[in-house]
Amino acid sequence: MLGEGILKGMAVTAKNFFLSFVSAERLTTIQYPEQRIAPFEAARVFPFLVFDGADWESGMRCVACQICEKECPPKCIFIEKSTDKKPDFVGKPQFYPARFDIDISVCMSCQICVEVCPFEAIKMDTEFELSTDDRFGGLLLDRKQLAKSNDYYHEIHPTEASAVDARLAAEKVKADAKAKAAVSAATAKTAAIAGEGA
Amino acid sequence: MFETHLSETCDQIFILLQHWLVSFLPASWQSAASVLLSVAAIICLFAALFALTTVFERKGLARMQNRIGPNRVGPFGLFQPIADGIKSLTKEDIVPSSADAVVHFLAPVLLVVTVFMGFAVLPMGRNMVLVDLDAGLLFYFAMGASTELAVFMAGWSSRNKYSLLGAMRAVAQMISYEVPLLLSSVAVVMITGSLSLTKIVEAQNQYTWGLPHWYIFTPWGFAGFVMYAIATTAETNRSPFDLPEGESELVAGYHTEYSGFKFALFFLGEYVAMFSISGLGTTLFLGGWSAPCSFLTWIPSWIWFFSKLMLSIFVFIWMRGTLPRLRQDQLMNFAWKFVLPMCLVNLLAAGLWRFMGDGWLRWVVCSTILIAAYAGMGFAEMRRQRLGPRSYRYAE
Numbered sequence: 001m002l003g004e005g006i007l008k009g010m011a012v013t014a015k016n017f018f019l020s021f022v023s024a025e026r027l028t029t030i031q032y033p034e035q036r037i038a039p040f041e042a043a044r045v046f047p048f049l050v051f052d053g054a055d056w057e058s059g060m061r062c063v064a065c066q067i068c069e070k071e072c073p074p075k076c077i078f079i080e081k082s083t084d085k086k087p088d089f090v091g092k093p094q095f096y097p098a099r100f101d102i103d104i105s106v107c108m109s110c111q112i113c114v115e116v117c118p119f120e121a122i123k124m125d126t127e128f129e130l131s132t133d134d135r136f137g138g139l140l141l142d143r144k145q146l147a148k149s150n151d152y153y154h155e156i157h158p159t160e161a162s163a164v165d166a167r168l169a170a171e172k173v174k175a176d177a178k179a180k181a182a183v184s185a186a187t188a189k190t191a192a193i194a195g196e197g198a
Numbered sequence: 199m200f201e202t203h204l205s206e207t208c209d210q211i212f213i214l215l216q217h218w219l220v221s222f223l224p225a226s227w228q229s230a231a232s233v234l235l236s237v238a239a240i241i242c243l244f245a246a247l248f249a250l251t252t253v254f255e256r257k258g259l260a261r262m263q264n265r266i267g268p269n270r271v272g273p274f275g276l277f278q279p280i281a282d283g284i285k286s287l288t289k290e291d292i293v294p295s296s297a298d299a300v301v302h303f304l305a306p307v308l309l310v311v312t313v314f315m316g317f318a319v320l321p322m323g324r325n326m327v328l329v330d331l332d333a334g335l336l337f338y339f340a341m342g343a344s345t346e347l348a349v350f351m352a353g354w355s356s357r358n359k360y361s362l363l364g365a366m367r368a369v370a371q372m373i374s375y376e377v378p379l380l381l382s383s384v385a386v387v388m389i390t391g392s393l394s395l396t397k398i399v400e401a402q403n404q405y406t407w408g409l410p411h412w413y414i415f416t417p418w419g420f421a422g423f424v425m426y427a428i429a430t431t432a433e434t435n436r437s438p439f440d441l442p443e444g445e446s447e448l449v450a451g452y453h454t455e456y457s458g459f460k461f462a463l464f465f466l467g468e469y470v471a472m473f474s475i476s477g478l479g480t481t482l483f484l485g486g487w488s489a490p491c492s493f494l495t496w497i498p499s500w501i502w503f504f505s506k507l508m509l510s511i512f513v514f515i516w517m518r519g520t521l522p523r524l525r526q527d528q529l530m531n532f533a534w535k536f537v538l539p540m541c542l543v544n545l546l547a548a549g550l551w552r553f554m555g556d557g558w559l560r561w562v563v564c565s566t567i568l569i570a571a572y573a574g575m576g577f578a579e580m581r582r583q584r585l586g587p588r589s590y591r592y593a594e
Contacts, residue, residue, distance in 0.1 A: 002576025006521065013262040013520040020261045029265045 044124030061121035068113035076106035249279035262519035301355035306463035309348035323500030356455035364451025368442035379429035381541035385548035399486030438521035476510035
């Protein structure tokens with residue numbers, strides 16, 4: 001019958017209207033600033049820089065290779081390479097970013113910087129309450145504001161961070177073995193030279 | 199005796215107040231002052247009602263979608279309209295550089311003026327009518343039709359494709375639905391024999407066995423009311439007939455280029471048009487200010503009028519919360535192929551009702567004609583459109 005569907009629909013909305021006053025479970029929304037839902041593990045908002053250990057400056061994983069800067073589609077990353085080098089987590093001397101800025105007013109949260117980073121140095125944050133009254137300076141985050149500890153990374157993305165840690169540990173083991181082999185080879189070589197000399 | 203006197207006073211309280219206020223003025227000014235006073239009262243009352251309705255609409259729609267709705271400004275979010283008002287007043291008023299500035303300015307003003315003019319003839323209570331015109335209904339429809347001009351002025355002067363498309367749609371829709379709107383009201387005029395809205399209310403303000411003689415309780419009145427409700431929804435551009443301002447395709451329709459207080463005026467005009475057309479529907483079919491039972495007549499008449507009005511507004515909001523927007527061709531087909539023929543059949547039914555005299559026979563005959571027409575037309579329409587599960591040719 002014509003109009004039957006309309007009446008059915010009206011009944012549904014009327015039911016919603018009256019029952020939403022009675023049962024709070026029906027309400028699908030939460031009262032945001034007071035109530036919050038737990039952040040989702042897969043949530044991603046803006047990138048941050050991971051550092052190991054306690055000191056953000058010495059523990060920073062970033063080696064200023066500038067791949068992310070080149071790959072960033074909206075060009076929101078600005079990196080200045082350092083002139084000196086500091087040892088990274090395997091002990092290899094590396095450059096570090098003297099300046100690392102992300103303009104979050106430009107960033108489009110695409111996560112490409114995270115995908116291309118070979119050093120697991122840049123990851124996505126879940127923090128979204130970043131509004132500021134200074135729309136130029138306040139939205140340009142420098143490396144100090146971007147640096148977050150590995151513990152924080154574990155806190156927001158536990159599964160992903162564990163996988164990253166395992167990968168880095170394996171890499172370190174490999175590098176250590178390589179270094180040991182190199183050292184033993186060197187000692188063997190010196191011993192051989194010494195033996196030859198004798 | 200005292201009780202009847204009290205209820206009489208309550209009923210006429212605004213009239214008495216007006217007479218008392220006017221009595222301070224010299225006699226030669228009194229008639230002009232009383233008119234001005236009524237006009238000011240109507241404007242203030244409906245503007246306030248508009249403010250309240252915006253917040254209740256938002257809250258009601260939210261509840262229909264299992265949300266809470268605005269609840270931040272003041273207790274339960276009731277001061278939301280004040281915040282909205284301040285916001286719209288402090289916003290920049292932008293006029294596009296290529297727009298026709300004069301017409302662009304006049305359009306919202308004309309809309310609000312014509313919309314408020316309709317209230318002049320609406321009886322909002324016993325003796326509460328600003329001007330009791332003999333052809334009140336005609337005046338009302340003349341004023342209602344000129345809102346189309348304001349809408350078209352807005353769309354044309356903005357010099358924006360979305361505005362113009364919105365205005366074209368609005369004019370096409372309003373003119374198409376003006377016809378069933380008038381035809382459904384004509385049935386009332388045929389039965390009452392008068393175009394005066396006060397006479398129409400008086401004809402319905404009678405009771406048999408405690409039940410009122412409202413026109414909605416007759417077969418032709420019920421069918422007429424349904425057609426009237428459909429036509430008014432289209433006439434006021436409310437969902438599901440809100441094509442002129444369909445956000446998904448036209449940004450905001452004819453008021454795309456309006457900002458600040460001019461936009462607020464459009465918004466006001468739309469809501470006040472809704473009040474006024476609901477008021478007319480109440481007057482024509484729901485007995486105006488008359489009480490729904492003979493033993494409830496002690497409650498002041500204006501309370502009844504405004505309760506019915508707000509009930510109609512609730513139904514408008516309810517429909518908005520339920521129905522999706524129609525497509526342009528569906529809208530036009532519905533107007534010309536369903537609503538208009540039903541209105542014509544309804545005229546026949548009203549004529550038969552008028553000339554068959556009292557008795558049960560006219561109930562049977564009129565109901566049969568209308569139900570048969572509805573079922574037949576609905577069946578034909580639904581079969582022609584082959585309604586059923588949708589099949590997708592490309593996406594699967």
